[in-house]
Amino acid sequence: MVEIFSDNIISPLGFTTKENYDNVKLSKSGLKVKENLFGLDGRFCVAEIENEVLNSEFETFFHKNAADYTILEKMVLLSVGKAIFDTDVTNSKTAFYFSSTKGDLQNNLWYTAKKISEFFGNKNTPVVVSNACVSGLCAVIAAARAINSGRIDTAVVTGADVLSKFTVSGFSSLKALSSKPCRPFDIERNGLNLGEAASTIVLKKSDKENFICGSIRNDAYHISSPSKTAEGAFFALNDVLKNIDKNDIAFISAHGTATFFNDEMEANAIFRAGLSDIPVSGLKGCYGHTLGAAGLIETVLSFRALNEGEVLKTHGYETSGVSKKVNIATENLKTDKKYFIKLISGFGGVNAAAVFKKN
Amino acid sequence: MAFIKSYSFVNYSDSSYGINEEKQFLSDNETLENNFFTAVYRKQNFNYPKFFKMDSASKAGFLCAELLEKDFPDERENFGVIMMNNFSSSETDKNFEKTICDIENYYPSPSIFVYTLPNIVTGEVCIRHGFRGESSFYVFEKFSPEEFVNLVNDSLEFQDYVLAGWSEMNKNEDLKAVMFFLGKDSGLENFNEETVEKIYKQC
Numbered sequence: 001m002v003e004i005f006s007d008n009i010i011s012p013l014g015f016t017t018k019e020n021y022d023n024v025k026l027s028k029s030g031l032k033v034k035e036n037l038f039g040l041d042g043r044f045c046v047a048e049i050e051n052e053v054l055n056s057e058f059e060t061f062f063h064k065n066a067a068d069y070t071i072l073e074k075m076v077l078l079s080v081g082k083a084i085f086d087t088d089v090t091n092s093k094t095a096f097y098f099s100s101t102k103g104d105l106q107n108n109l110w111y112t113a114k115k116i117s118e119f120f121g122n123k124n125t126p127v128v129v130s131n132a133c134v135s136g137l138c139a140v141i142a143a144a145r146a147i148n149s150g151r152i153d154t155a156v157v158t159g160a161d162v163l164s165k166f167t168v169s170g171f172s173s174l175k176a177l178s179s180k181p182c183r184p185f186d187i188e189r190n191g192l193n194l195g196e197a198a199s200t201i202v203l204k205k206s207d208k209e210n211f212i213c214g215s216i217r218n219d220a221y222h223i224s225s226p227s228k229t230a231e232g233a234f235f236a237l238n239d240v241l242k243n244i245d246k247n248d249i250a251f252i253s254a255h256g257t258a259t260f261f262n263d264e265m266e267a268n269a270i271f272r273a274g275l276s277d278i279p280v281s282g283l284k285g286c287y288g289h290t291l292g293a294a295g296l297i298e299t300v301l302s303f304r305a306l307n308e309g310e311v312l313k314t315h316g317y318e319t320s321g322v323s324k325k326v327n328i329a330t331e332n333l334k335t336d337k338k339y340f341i342k343l344i345s346g347f348g349g350v351n352a353a354a355v356f357k358k359n
Numbered sequence: 360m361a362f363i364k365s366y367s368f369v370n371y372s373d374s375s376y377g378i379n380e381e382k383q384f385l386s387d388n389e390t391l392e393n394n395f396f397t398a399v400y401r402k403q404n405f406n407y408p409k410f411f412k413m414d415s416a417s418k419a420g421f422l423c424a425e426l427l428e429k430d431f432p433d434e435r436e437n438f439g440v441i442m443m444n445n446f447s448s449s450e451t452d453k454n455f456e457k458t459i460c461d462i463e464n465y466y467p468s469p470s471i472f473v474y475t476l477p478n479i480v481t482g483e484v485c486i487r488h489g490f491r492g493e494s495s496f497y498v499f500e501k502f503s504p505e506e507f508v509n510l511v512n513d514s515l516e517f518q519d520y521v522l523a524g525w526s527e528m529n530k531n532e533d534l535k536a537v538m539f540f541l542g543k544d545s546g547l548e549n550f551n552e553e554t555v556e557k558i559y560k561q562c
Contacts, residue, residue: 040462129495
């Protein structure tokens with residue numbers, strides 16, 4: 001069985017899980033409107049980590065020169081460093097999993113992953129998961145499988161993506177960006193915001209079971225547009241529901257990017273799976289879309305919420321703008337139920353769902 | 360227990376491709392007019408116009424899957440595609456960079472941008488063949504039979520069939536891709552580190 005032993009988030013809303021959680025609970029958002037971002041015309045609404053704050057935190061924590069590392073490396077190293085604290089990660093039964101779509105845009109993903117695992121003295125080959133926006137949750141699923149197989153007993157699952165001219169230009173060319181703070185599932189939604197963050201989850205083999213199951217499914221429909229019938233997301237939900245009683249689900253942590261097609265598809269999947277009454281929590285209104293980190297951040301905050309008996313509201317949502325009935329959380333709620341489902345989708349037609357259980 | 364039911368490969372460096380032990384080489388004539396991947400597509404009389412908009416990494420994966428297609432079962436709901444490489448999407452990243460580096464000549468292309476995710480090839484294969492199982496993508500410094508077999512076996516536990524592919528780019532930026540069609544009932548050989556390594560070296 002697999003336990004969530006510890007975790008961390010490095011984001012514009014803080015450098016610890018607690019700080020992030022408290023800020024989200026207070027409805028704070030890291031999103032800001034910027035002009036002249038990377039020298040590009042127009043207004044972009046993004047969640048950016050302040051470089052000076054990151055550098056000073058990095059140097060204080062590691063006593064190393066911040067100038068020797070890329071921004072992404074600093075974010076990830078700090079996130080892993082804070083998540084592992086006194087866990088020994090140098091033994092042969094510990095492996096690193098790194099989830100990212102673009103890495104630091106200077107080095108190959110495997111190079112960055114190796115630099116991270118070697119920094120902490122781990123000698124195993126790091127596993128890089130690059131499965132579009134689903135990467136973070138896929139990395140958790142892959143690591144949990146490795147633990148359940150007996151090959152390893154500890155997995156350091158870390159993921160990050162940074163804001164860059166590359167991703168801003170790309171998503172902009174797809175007309176997927178909103179120049180205002182995003183509105184997941186709302187009638188007024190008009191696109192996503194990009195954000196940057198790193199997040200880490202340490203998974204351990206244990207008698208305590210926090211990770212129940214996960215499923216990854218392809219739509220087999222289109223490489224950059226989700227299935228109209230939510231095929232992959234519905235199948236993934238259906239797979240994980242075989243292992244739990246629906247009445248025990250506290251909430252669904254949705255992908256909720258606030259693009260027209262994603263939110264419509266997700267609502268359809270939730271409806272088809274018979275989960276229309278279960279509260280839906282979406283966090284993109286606080287962090288934007290952090291790509292390879294999204295699945296991890298949203299799992300970490302949802303896990304904390306579950307343990308505190310709470311459902312975090314979907315920031316930016318007011319009036320339903322999806323065609324199927326879904327119960328979007330409009331305020332922070334209390335819950336005494338024991339599971340949450342993380343749902344996520346990405347380019348390449350890939351979808352994933354996983355069930356986590358409270359301590 | 361998993362079995363290799365069949366396998367395929369395309370190798371840019373020596374213009375070879377094949378299924379199982381049958382290896383053929385394209386002549387210089389055949390690769391003169393079209394690039395190697397397009398030449399394979401033509402020679403095999405494949406018919407899938409979307410092929411031409413794909414990047415090289417997706418073309419290589421697409422061709423490998425297409426070569427194995429005759430063996431695929433009709434039931435494809437639990438058919439997964441697990442692929443890995445050593446270059447992520449570096450070639451397409453460079454092409455996209457060209458469209459955004461000069462602010463005076465800034466024309467980011469959405470059709471190029473989509474291919475700057477390495478997992479797009481798995482999506483292309485799933486769309487082409489109607490696979491609705493797991494699609495996953497991993498990146499490693501070099502081919503590791505151990506990691507390959509472990510990750511694929513972990514996934515196969517939840518699937519009936521898996522297409523498992525490795526592709527790599529050498530120093531000349533030539534692509535080679537090898538793909539295994541795996542099942543649980545029977546096959547040419549057992550799916551394990553030794554058989555995978557042996558086949559990888561032959562291709």
